[in-house]
Amino acid sequence: MSSPSKPPFILVDGSSYLFRAFHGLPPLTNTKGQDTGAIYGVINMLKSLIKQYNPTHIGVVFDAKGKTFRDDIYPEYKANRPPMPDELRSQIAPLHDIIKAMGLPLIIEDGVEADDVIGTLARQAGEQGIDTLISTGDKDMAQLVNEHVTLINTMNNQLMDVQGVQDKFGIPPELVIDFLALKGDKVDNIPGVPGVGDKSAQGLLNGIGGIEAIYQNLDKIAELDFRGAKTLGKKMAEYEEQARLSYKLATIDVDLNLDYSPQTLTPEQADNDKLADLYSEYEFKRWYTEVTSSQATPAATDSDSQSKETDEEDSAAADIETDYTTILDEATFKQWFERIQLADIVAFDTETTSLDYMEAELVGMSFCMEPGVAAYLPVAHDYPDAPEQLSRDWLLQQLKPWLEDASRIKVGQHLKYDKNVLANYDITLDGIGFDTMLESYVLNSTGSRHDMDTLAQNYLNHRTVHYEEIAGKGAKQLTFNQIELEQAAFYAAEDADITLRLHEVLWPKVAAEDTLKKILQEIEVPLASILARMEQQGVLIDSQQLSQQSQQLATRIMELEKEVHEMAGEAFNLGSTKQLQHILFEKMELPVVKKTPKGAPSTSEEVLQELALDYPLPALIMEYRGLTKLKNTYTDKLPKMINHRTGRVHTSYHQAVTATGRLSSTDPNLQNIPIRNEEGRRVRKAFIAREGYKIVAADYSQIELRIMAHLSGDKGLLDAFAHGKDIHRATASEVFNVAEDDVTDNQRRSAKAINFGLIYGMSAFGLAKQLHVSRQEAQEYMDLYFKRYPGVLEYMDRTREFAKEHGYVETVFGRRLYLPEIKSSNGARRKGAERAAINAPMQGTAADVIKMAMIQVDDWNRSTDNDDVVMIMQVHDELVFEIKQDTLDTNVATIVELMEQAATLSVPLKVEAGNGENWEEAH
CATH class of the missing domain: 1.20.1060.10 (Taq DNA Polymerase; Chain T, domain 4)
Incomplete structure (x- = not known):
């Protein structure tokens, strides 16, 4: 590859970028309902690429509309591909406009594919001794790799040179066309030879050579050492015409007659005024700030330009020089520990041998008190020739008072995991003041994933070192103790550094909204410690x-x-x-x-x-x-x-996964054990209490319907709950105009379907399917329902309008639930968002209530030092406990009272509790 002083010629496969961004990233829309996710993804990848390589020559190449020469020789070419979705098609023109405004050469050639343009330009550059970097996710491009051409996959930043092609495909680049021709390609509908897969294609090509050589030596195929070789010669002969056609289809044309050359493809001055208009229209706020607060710059350095404004996002996004220390001796440790103890807040992170917190062994810890300055403290790197490290036991003894001190404020990324790991060493991590994963989640649960790598890219415009880059992938992936210290130390110190920088960006955003601040500090952060204790307890x-x-x-x-x-x-x-x-x-x-x-x-x-x-x-x-x-x-x-x-079995609870605030769990997933059939209920029977204890299940009764009554303020619903009525019987009485005592079982079932169906935004069509009645009859039921409960209809209309205006809805307690599809041009997606707008406040409020209940119960239990009660599971609207048998009545009564008083609504919350030898008996 080129040296940094001579940047490579870069060719970007824009069409590959486009489809990967559209299918690989969550859909985004602006406040006008215009789809913007693919635009954002492509431009973000372009900016990262330019920032990394700062090229002097570059071309961004897209497929043209219409057929190509491949369609002429094989009409079924790419016939399997579905038509381009309207949501993607609408983003192409604005994307092209932004690329041109960035000053980047945009290339579209009629009658050929982007691959052919890229192949031709790469060949021309190579003939002149110019190194070319092709940015693509398309495996077909591997045929272009040679001493002057390298591929880069911008999604994971992996480079593929000649050896890389050999490693990936098992054959050299010059045989890639033959490889594709033999095995075919379902995506492009290249037929290939039936029955030939990766292994047999590799065996043929490595044993005999390319397709020409194979058809001159069909008799030698049977002598090759791979499965099916003895009979493959006959099939190759039968499908010769198809194989040769596939070879033509798979071959990238490198001899196009183009009006430009690698030397003419240079970035021009970016049109920042035009970019400002485009970024404003599509609501890319950070990029808008960049171009409106900086002088016009060439496209090659546009991504480096940072706002000179002093707000927290821009200052955090600016490149920061790093000063990372590896602590290997006692003197350095004492110097750092003194600084840690004096700091107001410390970003803290652990490195371990496993993601399973019960099995993980501590390998090291990292600390950061100011952006760019961090330290890694290794304790258990044990690869051959690893440098001597301080004793883990001695270090933990020194750090334990600080780690357990509630007044020493720590910030981390998913600190629940670190708390669990330290618990294995008899250390109770306290002083958890902030968690960047939870800050991001509270700020916008649907905005992106909440892992550090994603947050760093989104909020700091910084690409972190990914674990796979230092540890490898798959079965051969190293555990952290096996990674060489130089690489491990930077990775670990960066984790703490980035955590602190993210906190400095995210916390002011959360703190600016009192309700969000309260949800973070009074619900999510305290809950993390409760969940950690439940996870450690197990079932x-x-x-x-x-x-x-x-x-x-x-x-x-x-x-x-x-x-x-x-x-x-x-x-x-x-x-x-x-x-x-x-x-x-x-x-x-x-x-x-x-x-x-x-x-x-x-x-x-x-x-x-x-x-x-x-x-x-x-x-x-x-x-x-x-x-x-x-x-x-x-x-x-x-x-x-x-x-x-x-x-015992130890699940993992996740706070930052669902859009509504509900908890989820994995390994095992406790939320998905079926309860509507006998076999599923039998699984619950296997969740048992230890000797002398009982399982207690305390469940909120009809909580979402009660929240609907509170949110809608409907007098009929409020009255029914206030008087403790059977809500489904009361609804049936209203809808079918009969006395409550005369409601039949069938009418009550129908009313129950209506009650819960409306919560989930069910249409008359959906209700008809559920009740097995005509659509007209279902619509009549709904009309009667809204006539009897007009407040519900008003709530639904009001909520839809609020969502369209603000882009989000809120729970009773102010948790925001963003709805990026609420103004989508796609009718189905927009209707889905409208249904979510109605349901999300109820699901989200129910999630808030049970979280607040968990905090209340845990506070009571810990303040009374009550060993007789252990909270072991949370599933949907239910808390599950192990309670000592001889204190059952008193403790269950207290738990029910605390749960019912966890929140104050316009209707009373009701909790039903049962107990038994196992979970099924208790439910």
């Missing part, structure tokens, strides 16, 4: 019962498979979507309810559910799927998850 599992259930499920699954095959009239793989589509929609000719994005009949759960109303086979398939998932996910897996040290 007791009856593995023998689960093993028995697994055996029974295996028998029933085999029976179901046999029944399905008999009903279908043939054996087939129930796990194969393609085979299932054939059986249901071709052989049995069931109606196609819904299609996949590629136009195939859908076999989703929703589709099978609808078909099962009229046909027996989909019902059997649904039962088969449900039991198979239950077996694989729970009855087989849970016993294997029992921790060898504690004898």
Whole structure:
């Protein structure tokens, strides 16, 4: 590659960027409902690339509209690709405008693909000894790699040179076209040779040579050492014409007649006025600030220009010189520890051997008290020739008082994990004042992911060192203790440094809104410590019962498979979507309810559910799927998850995943254990209490309906809850105009479907499907409901309007739930956002209430030093405890009282609590 003093010639595969940005990033819209996600993604990648390489010559190349010469020689070329979505098409023209305004040469050639333009320019540059860097995610470009041409994947910053092609494809660059021609390409609909995959293509090419050599030596294929080689010669001969056609289709044309050359493709002065207009229109606020507060600059350095304003975002985004220290001796440690103890706030992070907090061993810690200045304290790097490090036990003994001091304020990124890891060393991390993951989540739960790498890119315009870059990937990935100290130290110190810088950007934004500040400081941050204690506690599992259930499920699954095959009239793989589509929609000719994005009949759960109303086979398939998932996910897996040290299963709770504020959990996922069928409930029976204790489940009753009554202020709903009525019976009485005592079970079921359906923004069509009535009848039910409860309809209309005006809705307690699709030009996405606008305040408020309840119960439990009560799980609107049997009544009464008083609404909160030997009995 070129030296820094002579930047490379860069060719950007704009079409590759465009599709990757559209499909790989969350959709974004501006306040006018215009789609902007792909524009943002492409420009962001361009800016990063330019900042990294500062090229003197560059071209950004896009595919032209219409057919190319490949369509002429093979009309089915790319026929499998669905048409471009309108949401993407609408972003192309503005994206081109921004690129041109940045001063970058924009290239579009009719009749050829971007690949061909790039190939031709790269060849011309190579012939003149100019090194070329092609930025693309397209594997076909590997055929262009040579001593002068390297690929870079901007999504992960990975370079691919000649050796890189060999490592990835198992063949040198000059055989890549042959490789693609042999195995074909489903995306581009290049047919290839049927039955030839990666291994056989590699075997042919490495054993004989390219396609020409192969067809001159078909008799030698049988002598090659790979599976299927003995019979492949016949197939190659049969499909020779198809293989040669595929070779033409896969070949990038490097001999185009172009009106420009590598030397003429130079960046020009950026048109900052034009950029300001475009960034303003599409609401890229940070970029708008950059171009309006800086002098006009050439495009090659445009991404380096930073606002000279002094607001927190711009100052944090500016490049900061780093001064990172590795602490290897006692004197350096004491100097740093003195500074740590004097600091008002310290960014703190741990490095470990595992993401599983119960198994993780501490490898090192990092600290930062001012931006750009950080230290890494290694304690357990044990690769060969690793330098001597200070004793972990001695260091933890020195640090323990500071780590456990509640008055010493720490900030971290996902500090719950660090708290759990330190608990393994008998250290209770306290003084958790701030968490950048939670700050980002409270600020905007849907704005982006909340991991450090993403936040650094979004808020600091800084690309962090990614773990895979120092540890590798896959089965050969190193654990942190195996990584050489020089690399490990920078990575770890950067974590603490970036955490502090993120805090300095995010906290002022959160603190500017009193409600958001309160949610962060009084709910999310305290809750993290409670969740950590619950995770460490874990739950007791009856593995023998689960093993028995697994055996029974295996028998029933085999029976179901046999029944399905008999009903279908043939054996087939129930796990194969393609085979299932054939059986249901071709052989049995069931109606196609819904299609996949590629136009195939859908076999989703929703589709099978609808078909099962009229046909027996989909019902059997649904039962088969449900039991198979239950077996694989729970009855087989849970016993294997029992921790060898504690004898219990330890889930991980996630605070920053759902859009509404609800908690989620993984390993195991406690939220998804089915409770509507007997087999799912049996899994809950395996969650048991230790000896002398009972499982207690305390559940909020109809909390979302109560929140709907509070938010809507509807007099009928408020009255029903205030008088403790059965809300579904009361609704049935109103809708069907009968006395409450005369409401039938069927009417109550219908009213329940209406009550919950409206919460989730269900349409008359959806309600009709649920009640198995006509759409007209369902609409009549809804009209009657709104007539009896007019406040609900007013709330819905009011909420939609608020969402459209502000781009978000709020919970009762001020948590903001952003709706980026609320003004989308796509009707389906806009309607989905409107449904979410109605439901999100209820789900979000319910999430806030149970979090506040957890804090209240934990405060009471810890203040009374009550060892008789242990909170072990949170699932939806339910808290689960282990409570000592002889104190059951008193403690359950207190818990119910605390949960009911956790929040004050216009209607009373009601909690129902049960107990038993296991979770199912308690529920």
